[in-house]
Amino acid sequence: MTFPSDLEISRTARLLPPDDVGASMGIDPEHLEPYGRTVAKVDLEAIERRADRPRAKYVVVTAITPTPLGEGKTTTTVGLGQAFSHIGRQATVAIRQPSMGPTFGIKGGAAGGGYSQVVPMESLNLHLTGDMHAVTAAHNLLAAVIDNHIDKGNALGIDQHNIAWRRVLDVNDRSLRNIVGGLGGKADGTPRETGFDITAASEVMAVLALATSLADLRARLGRIVVAYTAAGEPVTAEDLKAAGSMAVLLKEALKPNLMQTLEQTPVLVHAGPFGNIAHGNSSIVADYVGIRSGDVLVTEAGFGADMGAERFFNIKCRNSGLTPDAAVVVATVRALKAHSGRHKVVAGKPLPEDLLAENPEDVHAGAENLRRQVQNVRRHGVSPVVAINAFPTDHASEHKAIREVAEEMGARVAVCTHFTEGGKGAIELAEAVDEAASEPNDFGFLYPSDATLTEKIRTIATEIYGADDVEIAPAAAKKLEGFERHGFGNLPVCIAKTHLSLSHDPKLVGAPTGFTFPIRDVRASVGAGFVYPLAGEMRTMPGLSSAPAVERVDLDEDGQVVGLS
Amino acid sequence: MTFPSDLEISRTARLLPPDDVGASMGIDPEHLEPYGRTVAKVDLEAIERRADRPRAKYVVVTAITPTPLGEGKTTTTVGLGQAFSHIGRQATVAIRQPSMGPTFGIKGGAAGGGYSQVVPMESLNLHLTGDMHAVTAAHNLLAAVIDNHIDKGNALGIDQHNIAWRRVLDVNDRSLRNIVGGLGGKADGTPRETGFDITAASEVMAVLALATSLADLRARLGRIVVAYTAAGEPVTAEDLKAAGSMAVLLKEALKPNLMQTLEQTPVLVHAGPFGNIAHGNSSIVADYVGIRSGDVLVTEAGFGADMGAERFFNIKCRNSGLTPDAAVVVATVRALKAHSGRHKVVAGKPLPEDLLAENPEDVHAGAENLRRQVQNVRRHGVSPVVAINAFPTDHASEHKAIREVAEEMGARVAVCTHFTEGGKGAIELAEAVDEAASEPNDFGFLYPSDATLTEKIRTIATEIYGADDVEIAPAAAKKLEGFERHGFGNLPVCIAKTHLSLSHDPKLVGAPTGFTFPIRDVRASVGAGFVYPLAGEMRTMPGLSSAPAVERVDLDEDGQVVGLS
Secondary structure (H helix, E strand, C coil): CCCCCCCHHHCCCCCCCCHHCCCCCCCCCCEEEEEECCCECCCCCCHHHHCCCCEHHHEEEEECCCCCCCCCCHHHHHHHHHHHHHHHHCEHHHHHHHCCCHHHHHHHCEEEEEEEEEHHHHHHHCCCHHHHHHHHHHHHHHHHHHHHHHHHHCCCEEEEEECCCEEEEEECCHCCCCEEEEECCCCCCCCCCCCCEHHHCHHHHHHHHHCHHHHHHCCCCCCCCEEEEECCCCCCCCCCCCCHHHHHCCCCCCCCCEEEECCCCEEEEECCCCCCCCCCECCCHHHHHHCCCCCCCEEECHHHHHHHHHHHHHHHHHHHHCCCEEEEEEECHHHHHHHHCCCCCCCCCCHHHHHHCHHHHHHHHHHHHHHHHHHHHHHCCCCCEEEEECCCCCHHHHHHHHHHHHHHHHCHHHHHHHHHHHHHHHHHHHHHHHHHCCCCCCCCCCCCCCCCHHHHHHHHHHHHHHCCCCECCCEEEEEEEHHHHHCCCCCCCCCCCCCCCCCCCCCCCCCCCCCEEEEEEEEEECCEEEEECCCCEEEEEEEECCCCCHCCCCEEECCCECCCC | CCCCCHHHHHHHHCCCHHHHHCCCCCCHHEEEEEEECCEEEEECCHHHHHCCCCCCCEEEEECCCCCCCCCCCCHHHHHHHHHHHHHCCEEEECCCCCCHHHHHHHHCCCCCCCCCCEEEEHHCCCCCCCCHHHHHHHHHHHHHEEEEEEEECCCEEEEEECCCCEEEECCCCCCCEEEEEEECCHCCCCCCEEEEEEEEEHHHHHHHHHHCCCCHHHHHHCEEEEECCCCCCCCEEECCCCCHHHHHHHCCCCEEEEEEECCEEEEECCCCCCCCCCCCCCCHHHHHHCCCCCCCEEEEEECHHEEEEEEEHHHHHHCCCCCCCCCEEEEEHHHHHHCCCCCCCCCCCCCCHHHHHCHHHHHHHHHHHHHHHHHHHHCCCCEEEEECCCCCCCHHHHHHHHHHHHHCCCEEEEEECCCHHHHHHHHHHHHHHHHHHHHHCCCCCCCCCCCCHHHHHHHHHHHHCCEEEEEEEEHHHEEEEHHHCCCCCCCEEEEEEECCCCCCCCCCCCCCCCEEECCCEEEEECCCCCCEECCCCCCCCCCCCCHHHHHCECCCCCCCCEEEC
16 A cells, blocks of 8 residues: 555545634634635734733744755644644644745645645645735835836936845746846836846745734835945835835735644644745744644744754744744654765655665764754753654664664654654654743843844854854955944844755765855845845755656646645 | 725725625525635636526626726726616626736726725735736746756757747836846756736736636646747647646636625626737636626626727637627717817826817717727627716716717717716616617627638728728738648637727727728737737836836825725
8 A cells, every 4th residue: 555645645634614723722713814715814913912811832843954855844843733632732833835936846845744734735835825926026016116216217326236136936947047137128127137036035025924013014124125326325125115015015915824734733824935045934923823822832943953943043033022942853864864974865866775774873973963953952042852753764773873862962852753643643742842841941042133243153153053163255244344334233144054064065964063164245134134144155046857846737627636745 | 075085985885795795696605715804716616506597688898999098997887787786686797807017007006996996995906816926827837847848958849039928927017028038057047038028918817817617727728839849830838738737826716706896796806907919808707607696797898899899709708608788888078089189188197178178079079989889889789888987077068969979879878977976876877788788689700710810800900990901911921821720710819909099000099991900910829719910019018107106005004005096
């Protein structure tokens, strides 16, 4: 018997009406706006109205440094959420909305997997309630206003060689990475080089994720720096009178989307998935809703603990004022083996046979990555729990090896089989998280807001990534000076680097030391509220493969979606 | 006292829950999917389930040749729908969804006006249920697949100089009209010239409007011709294996959106507004729903009767199998005066004073346009009713002049004040339409499907536009031959010309004769199901003005939208 596909499992789900899902969170139906029969938006008024309800425990799910395949962090987030109901606790799950570009590219969908999924997976993977499209519309309206401003005389004196705002689309389209626009005749704009990023990478998406209210969203949009004048002064969306319309386009998108898991656990889906040049976490307003529901709010942070969790602590929590009670660090046998440096995992190819053979030694050899990521969590005063996300190809001795490492560090640990078993496969994990979250909390930021940008970069690179030193390219250093001068110095930093290593170099597996961390460039997402130094080339517009999912997705004779996985 | 703004009036509306609006049409709540509290999508299953209900009268609203300001066709459509309830009849209204590009450009909204509006106007003008975004996503996915196919070896042998498929966005952005994409390095695609149209102009939008079912939508998407090989053979979306994913992206968008007027008349809003290179009518599936509801279905066709109504008869009705019972021809004093050739109306400028002065003579002098458009309706065997859309600046003598012209042609006629009075201002019109629609029906197409494309063009140009002759440019003639050879010859034609004249020349007002109608180029929307010859340059991507609505639209302190009008 073959294990059913995610889409097949998703189809068997018995879904509660959204009002019932909301009721299980104590949300009044008057604060729910239905979008189709299975999804509802939560009105932001619910946040204020529920402010006096008891606060749930706040648990972030992060991971060791993943392989290019990912280590099942969303699946574990969903599985953990489901598991709490098996131990008499009520959980809410918060995740980001998948991007349609990758859905039709290599992935074919991203909603958890197996028996730990958010359903209906077609809704989650396609359009959902249109938030991603609203971000596209708001972003590109601002882009049109910039070019129009230049065409109509450029009263603000925008330096056409110093425009930071590109355009966005939620599609994998490499042909749009670099374009020359404004061609044609005199009435067709001013020719200049520009390009498109995928919508998830838009600063508008980061604004949506970090806004604490509609008024805060409006203010952040106004602060977006789109360009500089010849004198080097920033030009904002407010200067261009575009921020009001952008806020209008986003006012529904700011309402979190309420869905459910296969086991009817409530799930708040909100904001996009981009974790390279942005902070890669679901939205603050979703967490504001979830933190006043049930016993536990389980929220997911992107990539490994050096990336998503560090930004969760230092960017998201700094903005929201919420403090976490525990952090789950997802680990897999395959990733730890890869961190031994003895195996290579390539996206789109089957795992090498020697990686699949029973070999606890390799797990031990790669365990330094797990140790460092657990430390990274502890560095913020948060209790770590190691979740061993089990695969059918794992061996008991290998799980035992991970347990030993975790226990030796004094961290709680649990083997999880939620992919094949749903919530009951993560009961041990839920119990461990429940204990960890009940310990006294000692949460603190890694750096103070009033440190300089350079100090912040150095602190993250040395204390979290394990670098000996930081080398900032002269042009980047000059830009950092400019940012301090423009008053952006108090912003947190979001370092854009590979997620495949603790360092800047994807080839350095395990827990590298003795390296100098390079900053090649630096940019400011002033509206979202962070500065992002770049430690390498960041791809912000994916392409399609030679056999993309788009070729397999279709409607069957009954009008049902096939080919999403 | 100043007359309140459209947005202010819209805010005063007492809205029925969508289920109650549906119930008034006899639609079972199980066939309604709520999108927020005020809009629902109608499941297409409702069409089959309601097939044995009595058929409503089918009334199309068209107009004389408009000025650049428009003559209130949507407002009249809404007002007429509202008026029927004042004479004991129940009507459903069908209109197209406004495009957000113009909403943030010059217009600031398009939902009817005054006391004849579709509400909530913010929902209608912004995103609605995301159909426009779904068209954008499906269109651009196909574009990405085309370029990816070329990058990955071009197995289908696409001629890169003969790619018909551009990209689309729902924004007024002249800088995107002409671009070079695929720049950068080897991994960033293949450089080539292309560009963006506004989403409403997408062939995918025309497919959505003309599809008769989900299966038919899927089939039409597959037939879209995106390019030609070096040998001149068409390459389709099916050849590129993209049509299945496109259909998946559009499956919710194919469900019509149910809204209501200020007087709670049900309104089906569906498909986009583009009427230049497309047929410019609301969707067939919306009319399939509306035709089995109440006593009358009032549907709007774009521009004057030479454009939207001709295509309504010969493209839309040919596809749907529905036959109209009456046609309303909207006329205004200002437009008829402009057709005298003695006044000039310019968009964005106040009307000239001499046009506003009482002058029934000028109305008579421009009346030939009304006569011709009434004839154009009659040419299809349909009963015309002239609706005089009254403005506060009109004089009774001028209304009388229009009445005389209509009566002299044996057409019913009514003065309407629905803008200031709502439905009761259009009671006389509703009574006239009710009578006209009850007359024996003699509907027929202007040309048979098996006429050649050239014959079809000639028939429309001479019999509808009033041309003496047609001159087809040699390159266009050659393309027409190719279309016949590829089997596209049985498609109807949708002539792309100015909407500001019965002829190809916007300066020729009234009812010009003695001209030769030029065809400069010709293209095929094979998926949508028509060939469109071009009688001039068609702008398919608008730009922003120097003071666009985007600068005025914002949120007020209560989070309410301001600045839409």
